[in-house]
Amino acid sequence: MRFKASIQNINTFTKLTASLNSLGPLAWVKLSDDQVCFTIIPEQGTQVWAVLSIDSIFDTYTVQSAANNVINLEVPLAALNRALKSAWNATSAQIRLTKKDGMPLLALTIVTASSSSHAGFPTATAEDDLDDVYDQPFGRGSRETTITQEVPIRVLAHETVAGLHEPQCREPDVHIILPPLLQLKSISDRFTKLALVGKSTSTSAAPRTRLELSANMHGCLRLSIRTDAMNISSVWTDLNNPELDPGQVEGIEEHPSTRMKQLGSADGRSEEGWATVRIDARDWSKVMSVGRLGGRVIACFCHEFALILYVYLPSDSGEEESVLTVGSSGDGFYSLPSWRS
Amino acid sequence: MVVLNFTLIPEAAAKVHDLLVCLGKFSETVAIEARQERFTFTALNSSKSAYAALTLDGDQFFSSYECIPSQGGPDGRFTCSMSTRALLSVFKGKLYDPLGRDGAIDRCEVSVQDRPDETQCRFIVKMHCNQGVVKTYKLTYEAVEVMHALFDRNAAYNRWTIHSSAMRDYIEYFSPRTELLDIFAGEDGNSAVFKSYTEKITSGKDVLKNPLATAVAVNTSDFDSFSVDPGLHIIINVKDFKAIVLHADTLKTELRAYYSQPTRPLQFSYGSDGLLCEFTLMTSGDYNASKAPSAVPRQAHIETAPRPRPTATEARESRRMQPEMPQPVAPASQSASRRVPGSRKESSQASQNGSASLFVRQDEEDAQWEPVDYNNEEETLGWDASAEHDPATFQTFRDTASRARTQKAESNEGVAPTQRISQIKGLW
Missing domain, CATH: 3.70.10.10 (Proliferating Cell Nuclear Antigen)
Incomplete structure (x- = not known):
């Protein structure tokens, strides 16, 4: 081996x-x-x-x-x-x-x-600095x-x-490219903190805080949190819903997302056409950590069932071949779809 | 009745903060020994495997210093011990700030109230802040006898010197959970390997909980001097080593190591501007593995060693060296109140000839991506008022290896065990 x-x-x-x-x-x-x-x-x-x-x-x-x-x-x-x-x-x-x-x-x-540059500089006086500049490439540099x-x-x-297999899940109702994850993370973290205000955070028996995440096929994403005391939500519009690749996905006309496209509107005001999932807030904060990779993230919503994030690693060649599949909320997952680039 | 009064400029007060942070990693209590000429903080850890003595020179370190011990004349001393945390809560970070922001002081005056006509004995610290505000702290202390670990540098023929900032870069590679550090001198004499590791847990799934074992191989030419028996392994506690290196790095000075062989003590020494730090550590390792060095190279080494003379001459020597000494470096507490390993302020980075610090950018960027820990209560700092500290932590201890040589001195009634070897050198 x-x-x-x-x-x-x-x-x-x-x-x-x-x-x-x-x-x-x-x-x-x-x-x-x-x-x-x-x-x-x-x-x-x-x-x-x-x-x-x-x-x-x-x-x-x-x-x-x-x-x-x-x-x-x-x-x-x-x-x-x-x-x-x-x-x-x-x-x-x-x-x-x-x-x-x-x-x-x-x-x-x-x-x-080599960190040989440390040897002289912090204690060096002004004149020594000059010497160091000359010394380093010849005398002290190039070591490892x-x-x-x-x-x-x-x-x-x-x-x-x-026996390990990626879980299967039904076709998603909505797929959408997420806004910058840092923005999404800081807003959802803020929401979660607000929801936790006044609750004793140390007891594990406290009910789990859930974020409600919804999206439609008209470029809208809605993040909201509901407690007894408040109901806050934040809506993004003009996001991108990537097209499915007809060569890889069969029966696009029958696909749930095609049906969802008929409903809702691009300003996010309509109550129709949203696919919604509820996610544990702490878990979501962990998931958002993938944002540090800086890749494109497509979120797939299976209404009231599961949320799957596909994180594409940016690569030098411009191709996005590597993919992280992050499944959240609910019990089901589904296989990797293909998107028209 | 003892008289002890001294005044610190803000930079020096910040250095006291830095050294207390370092001593706090060794012991909960710090002992103080004031003599006419110098003021010493000492600490001994609970397992008595590490002893620290940080000496502040009366003339150099303080802007004014007066100590008249109640007895003993010129050799007399005033000793006491205090909670490290209590002292640290007085010598907070950010005491020195050229812009005079929050917490900055103008000067710091310390006196000891230990008179028969006063009911209370107190260690009094007055912080003179801006706008004439004076903060007065009265600390209780405990009268104890302060003992010193004796270390015979003449026997410690293995020595090396390296700049603390270089060593600081190396220790940043170490996993925080490791316990031991193996310092290994390469067989070829060209490399030194610093390996941090933990005694392995070998059962089942716990294997994966083992922390990283990290070996940093350094070219000996990265040292200012390096003279160690080839193939010698010596093992010390990695946490002690990290604490020492981090403190040495606040002074931006050279770190010197002196040791003989495994199971014999090792000493680290560094200092600048009237501050001399010495740490004597227990070592372990395979005693038999080290080759018995022949007398010839040892002798040769002592002659060529950068500082063969023992410590008592240190203060004088450093004063003599003053013209070459660096400009006083701003204490760490000014630039970064809390040093997280791996993070360093941009400003200090820029000054380092463009050598990018380890991990920095990443860590700063990383923080925002970390999942939020909502359970995290705000950290509170207090001190333990339970007074359960063991006052009797200070005892004499010494390298048993050098006993044979110092036996004569010991049998001499007139010599106190706390004297430096140099002072009794003439006797044998």
């Missing part, structure tokens, strides 16, 4: 692990010849099914195993994220599967440019510091993960 790769896109990988870590402490990672999958299935809350193309993160990637060159690992996300953070301004970073004292681990070897971070992991047998 061998796995070795150099990390080409440290930034993306770090943000990805940080986002996933908000949703659960452990991820199942499936390494295969053509893709890397991260799966998080917490006991309750939001599931994540992330599929990444190799070259969105890695470079010179080799994976070998007796099971069709597939390796399944259980990885603690906080440790992996911390390890990746130390590669923040690295000149190179490599990750490999190894064993130490019989314990499997992912070893990250990070090479950073190597950092090795060892992430403890578990290797999972093929049978353990064989």
Whole structure:
């Protein structure tokens, strides 16, 4: 069993692990010849099914195993994220599967440019500064510091993960591109705080605060929260409802979203045509953490049933191949649809 | 009756804050020893594996300093111990602020009220703030005997010196939950490896709860000096090390390490502008693994060592070195009241020849993406008034290895155990 790769896109990988870590402490990672999958299935809350193309993160990637060159690992996300953070301004970073004292681990070897510039400058007087400028390229520069971070992991047998499948869900009633997630997050966090005012937040017995999220097929998104004392909502308009790709989705005329298009209006004032889901506010705040990846997010609403977010990783080539599927609220999920680009 | 009065300028008061923060990581109580010439904070941790002595020079550190111990003449001393948190709540952060914003002071006057005609003994701190506001704090203290850990630098032939900011960058890689630090000198003599790790938990799912093991391999040329037996491992507590490095970094000074072999104490030393910090730490490691060094290189080393003379000469030496000393650096408490590992203010970053600090931008950006913890009550800081601290934490302890050599000195009745080795050097 061998796995070795150099990390080409440290930034993306770090943000990805940080986002996933908000949703659960452990991820199942499936390494295969053509893709890397991260799966998080917490006991309750939001599931994540992330599929990444190799070259969105890695470079010179080799994976070998007796099971069709597939390796399944259980990885603690906080440790992996911390390890990746130390590669923040690295000149190179490599990750490999190894064993130490019989314990499997992912070893990250990070090479950073030497911090030799520290040696003189803080204590240097004005004249010394000049000398330093000349000294560094020749005398003290060009050295490297190597950092090795060892992430403890578990290797999972093929049978353990064989039964794992992305949940199926009915076709969504509404699909919409979300506004910037930072905006959405700060508003929903604010709503949640307001709803919690005066409640004893420490008792776990307190009823869970639920946000109500609705969208229609005319570019409107509505976020609201209702308590005994208040009812606040915020409405976005002029958002984009992406078109379904007729080549990939059969029977567009029969698709629920086509029907929803007949209802409602673009100013968001009509009471018709909304698909609504209710989400645990804390869970939503965690989900919004994926915004740090900066990708396009399509939300799919199955009315009163489930909300699925598709997060597309931005890539250099302009193609958006890697997708994170984040399912929230309710018990059902559905398979990956295709969107006309 | 003791007389102890001193005055601190805001920069010095901020440094007292910084050093109390550091000592607070070792012990809940800090002991004070005032002599005619100098003022020393000491702390010993509960497991007695780490001892800190931070000495403030009477002339250099204070704008005025007067100490007349009640007895003992020129060698007399005034000693007491106090709660570190109580002192910290007086020496808050942001005491020094050139713009005179909230919390900034004009000067700080400290005196000890310990007279037979007064009913109360108090440690009195007066903070003179702007607009003539004077805040007076009266702290209780406990009379204790202050002991010092003895460390024989002549025996500690393994030494290195590195700038604290470089070391600070390295410790930022360490996982916060690790316990031990292995300092390893490469076999080839060109590298030093600092490895933070935890004794493994090997059962079942708990394996994944192990914190990251981090090894930072540093080229020895990144050190200002490095002279350690090749292949020597020495293990100390990583939290102690982090506390020391973070404090040394507030002074922007060089950090020096002195040690001999595993199971023998190790000392870190640094200081500037009349402040000398010495930390003596217990070490562990495989005693047999270290090669017995031949006498020749050891001898050679002592001759070439940057500072072979023991500590008593330190103050004099640093005064002599003053012309080369750096400009006083603004204390950390001014630029960032609360240092989160990995975050650093942009301003200090800019001054570092463009060397971007670790993680900074990311962390700042990251915070807004973190899920909100609605249960998080606002942090409150108080101090423990229960007076349950063990007053008897101060005892003499020393490196047993050097006992053979100091036996003669010990048997000499006239020498107090608290004297520095240099002072009794003439006796043997």
